[in-house]
Amino acid sequence: MGFMDSIKGLVGKGQELAAEHSDKVQGAIDKAASLADEKTGGKYSDKIDKAADAARKVVPPKE
Known part of the structure; x- marks a missing residue:
């Protein structure tokens, strides 16, 4: 497993x-x-x- 694969796994988690x-x-x-x-x-x-709005879009609220 390469470095980028490790990073992708962490981002996914x-x-x-x-x-x-x-x-x-x-x-x-x-x-x-x-x-x-x-x-x-x-x-x-x-x-x-604006920064807070952008951050909220990355993690949408639960439905």
Whole structure:
């Protein structure tokens, strides 16, 4: 098994775990965005919101 195969396997496992716990991941994204917005004094709110939205799309919510 090559290095890239190992990486692909780890990424696959990560995606599976994220899907199983998407509600917790979504909550963590929200908390991280809120904390970043607070620490920057709202100066980068639009950029933080865009980054959080992009992160949410990677791990869709449970159905």
